[in-house]
Amino acid sequence: MSASLVTSEAAEEMRVAYHRRPLVGPDRVAALALASTAIGSSWPGSYPTRTEHVGKLRIQQLFRQTYGAHLAELPAILPEPGDDLRWVARADAERGYLFVSNQRGPRDVQFEVQFAERRIALPAVKIRSRSCFAWPLRQRFNDIPALTVTAQPITELEVADETYVLFAATPGIDVELFVEGVDADWVLHADVEPAEGGLIVRPQREPGQNCEIWIGMTTLVFLDEATAEAVRKGEVAGRERLVVWAGDGWFDGGFHAVVSERDRPLDVFPALAQGVTHEGEGSVFTRYRVPGGDVVHPLAIPVFPAAVPAPVRRNDLQKQFSAPRDEDFEILEAVSVPIPPGLLERAGPLMLRLAWTGDVLRLYAGPELIAEQFWSGLELEIDLAPFSRRILAEGLWLKAFAWGPDSEVFVDPRVRPRTTTPLLTVHEASLIEIRTREMR
Numbered sequence: 001m002s003a004s005l006v007t008s009e010a011a012e013e014m015r016v017a018y019h020r021r022p023l024v025g026p027d028r029v030a031a032l033a034l035a036s037t038a039i040g041s042s043w044p045g046s047y048p049t050r051t052e053h054v055g056k057l058r059i060q061q062l063f064r065q066t067y068g069a070h071l072a073e074l075p076a077i078l079p080e081p082g083d084d085l086r087w088v089a090r091a092d093a094e095r096g097y098l099f100v101s102n103q104r105g106p107r108d109v110q111f112e113v114q115f116a117e118r119r120i121a122l123p124a125v126k127i128r129s130r131s132c133f134a135w136p137l138r139q140r141f142n143d144i145p146a147l148t149v150t151a152q153p154i155t156e157l158e159v160a161d162e163t164y165v166l167f168a169a170t171p172g173i174d175v176e177l178f179v180e181g182v183d184a185d186w187v188l189h190a191d192v193e194p195a196e197g198g199l200i201v202r203p204q205r206e207p208g209q210n211c212e213i214w215i216g217m218t219t220l221v222f223l224d225e226a227t228a229e230a231v232r233k234g235e236v237a238g239r240e241r242l243v244v245w246a247g248d249g250w251f252d253g254g255f256h257a258v259v260s261e262r263d264r265p266l267d268v269f270p271a272l273a274q275g276v277t278h279e280g281e282g283s284v285f286t287r288y289r290v291p292g293g294d295v296v297h298p299l300a301i302p303v304f305p306a307a308v309p310a311p312v313r314r315n316d317l318q319k320q321f322s323a324p325r326d327e328d329f330e331i332l333e334a335v336s337v338p339i340p341p342g343l344l345e346r347a348g349p350l351m352l353r354l355a356w357t358g359d360v361l362r363l364y365a366g367p368e369l370i371a372e373q374f375w376s377g378l379e380l381e382i383d384l385a386p387f388s389r390r391i392l393a394e395g396l397w398l399k400a401f402a403w404g405p406d407s408e409v410f411v412d413p414r415v416r417p418r419t420t421t422p423l424l425t426v427h428e429a430s431l432i433e434i435r436t437r438e439m440r
Contacts, residue, residue, distance in 0.1 A: 018323035018360070021376035023412035027130040030056035031101045034132045037064060038088040038099035040076045050378075055229025059168055062155040062233055063134065071097065085127075089113060095138040095146065102127045113137055118197060120148055120178065128172045138180065141165050142218040145181035146198075150174070151207075151222055155233050157242055159270055164219045164284055166242065168228035169207035175222045177201040179215065188214040209244070209267065210282035221284055237440045242269045244285060254440040262292040272439060290437055297343060299429040302335045307402035307422040310359050321409055323374070324360055324401055334364065334397040337429065344388040349434040352396075354380040357417055358424040359401040359409075366394025375403065377415030384431070400424055 016022070030053075037060065064071070074090040074097070086101040093116035110124040120137060136153055138146040142163035151167040158164075169175050179187070180198040190213040193200040205211040207224040214220075223231070232243045234251030243249075244267040248258035257266055267285035280287030308331075313322040343350060354361075361380065363371040365387040373380045384391060402424035403417045417423050 016374050016376045018374050018409070019321040020410045021374055021412065022410075023377050023415060025130075026050075026053045026056050027132075028103065029053045030060070031103060031130070031132040033057055033060055034099060034134065035086070035088075035101055037071070038076065038090065038101075038134070039078070040090075058232065059152070059154055059228055062231065063153055065233075066155040067139075067153060085109065087111075089137070091115070091137060095136075095140070097139075098122075098135045098137055099133075100127065100135075101132040103130055105129050122148065122178075123150060123174075123176050125150065125173045131171065133168075133170045135170075141220070143216040144179060144218055146179070148178040150176050154223070154228060154231055155242070157233070157240065157269070162217045162219065164221065164242075164269065166228070166231060167220060167222045169211075169222050169224060171225050175203050175207065175211070177213070177220075182215060186216045208281060209285055212282055212284070219284065221282065236268070236272065239270065241272075242285070243267070243439075245290075247290075248434075249436070254438040256436040256438050257290045259290065259293045259295055259435040259437060261294070261296055264290050264292065266290050266439060268439070274439065288439065290439075293433075293435055295433040295435055297340060297431045297433070299340075299431060300338055301426050301429050302337050302398055303426075304335055304398075304400060304402075304424050305333050307358075307424040308332065309404035309407075309422050310401035328401075329362060329399050332399040332401070334399050337363075337396040337398060339384075339391065339396060339431070343431055343433070344384065344392055346433065348385065349383045350385050350388070351432040351434065352380070352382050352384050353428075353430050353432060354426055355428040356380065356400070356424075356426045357403065359403045359407070361398060361400040364397040364399070365390040366397075376411060398426075 071090060074092055077089040077091060079087055084104060085107055088099045090097050090099065091113070098111060098113065106129055107127045108124065109127060111122045113120045115138065133152045135150055137148050141147050149167065150173055151169045154166040154168055156163055156165040178195065178198055179201055182199065184192050184194070184199055187199065187201055189204060191202045191204060201213060203211050203213055203222055207222045209221065209223065209227060211222040212219055227244060230244045230246045232245065233240065234255065236251065236255050243255050245257055247260050247264060250256050266288045267280050268288065269285045271286035272288065274288060310324040311328055314320060315322045356375065358375050361373050361375065362369055363382065368390060370387055371380065371382045402422035403419065404422055405419050
């Protein structure tokens with residue numbers, strides 16, 4: 001298959017409509033995104049909006065950014081029809097990648113890949129349900145001529161003639177390397193076993209920042225799932241660096257870390273000029289402390305005076321259920337959302353977060369509609385800063401229709417309300433200040 005597919009503007013979740021409200025989890029999102037790369041997409045694009053998806057997608061984005069030029073040249077080799085384990089090899093006669101997505105139950109498998117002059121047998125493994133990954137097959141990494149690994153490359157960085165490569169360990173599968181063209185005495189911090197045509201190499205630590213293997217002038221770091229999802233790469237103080245940060249943040253000359261309620265570690269390589277709080281794990285990253293702050297402000301929970309189901313309508317063309325109209329909302333009583341004094345006057349974004357259950361909710365700054373949500377199990381989040389003046393003058397208000405016990409609207413069965421009476425409630429309300437600390 002030619003590597004010429006384009007997936008532009010691929011969302012990380014299925015869009016919610018009034019009549020159909022799917023809830024797609026992060027694992028399935030990651031699997032879908034990786035599948036597009038596996039079958040030959042050379043131009044992936046997405047617009048992530050939910051935090052829990054971003055880390056899994058960022059691993060793939062860094063992988064494509066670093067290794068995509070070579071990957072784009074590799075044809076996709078598809079399995080025979082009928083194999084319910086989704087896998088694809090993108091490879092030429094010498095090297096490639098193995099892509100796997102298992103969205104069903106656990107599977108015991110062992111892959112063997114035939115190249116022009118060598119057959120590579122990967123170790124027998126049990127692949128967990130909802131697992132997806134891309135493993136390198138005989139890939140070159142700096143002075144390692146050919147490396148096959150049961151872990152996914154994320155990205156790499158060259159510093160002072162040495163190369164540092166980060167991998168994401170596959171959950172539930174031990175990291176094992178098959179190294180070709182390297183003498184055993186080149187390998188440090190690993191258990192080494194001679195094998196036909198090369199070496200079998202296993203790390204001496206569990207995946208994490210201190211799980212390192214040194215091979216010649218190349219340092220391989222095998223990260224656990226949570227740490228891998230926190231990896232970022234960008235310019236800080238005029239130099240490209242790797243950053244491990246579990247919160248929100250972005251690069252803009254420095255790294256802007258969004259402050260949370262508690263102190264959090266931030267790991268950087270190469271090290272910054274700022275002072276070190278304490279040593280990080282392993283020999284690569286240097287650890288800094290980002291102080292927390294009082295950024296989450298609980299609100300009094302709004303109480304609706306009545307739980308009123310929306311009128312049932314279907315559109316004329318497809319006969320699908322239609323959302324309530326403006327005139328329908330006019331009959332509802334508006335409920336005030338009280339904002340603590342002083343918060344709206346502060347600089348920076350101010351996120352309102354509402355956890356609620358019902359059918360349709362609208363949010364107003366005075367009489368102006370600023371947000372609408374069809375309930376699907378997700379929280380409502382909106383930045384109030386652009387509307388602060390109007391809210392200060394005319395208040396923040398809610399109107400909402402209740403979930404009807406006999407509703408035929410599709411909502412994912414995992415979160416669909418089970419009730420015999422109309423249901424409308426706000427479970428939790430809070431304001432989150434978006435404060436940042438720049439690291440240079």
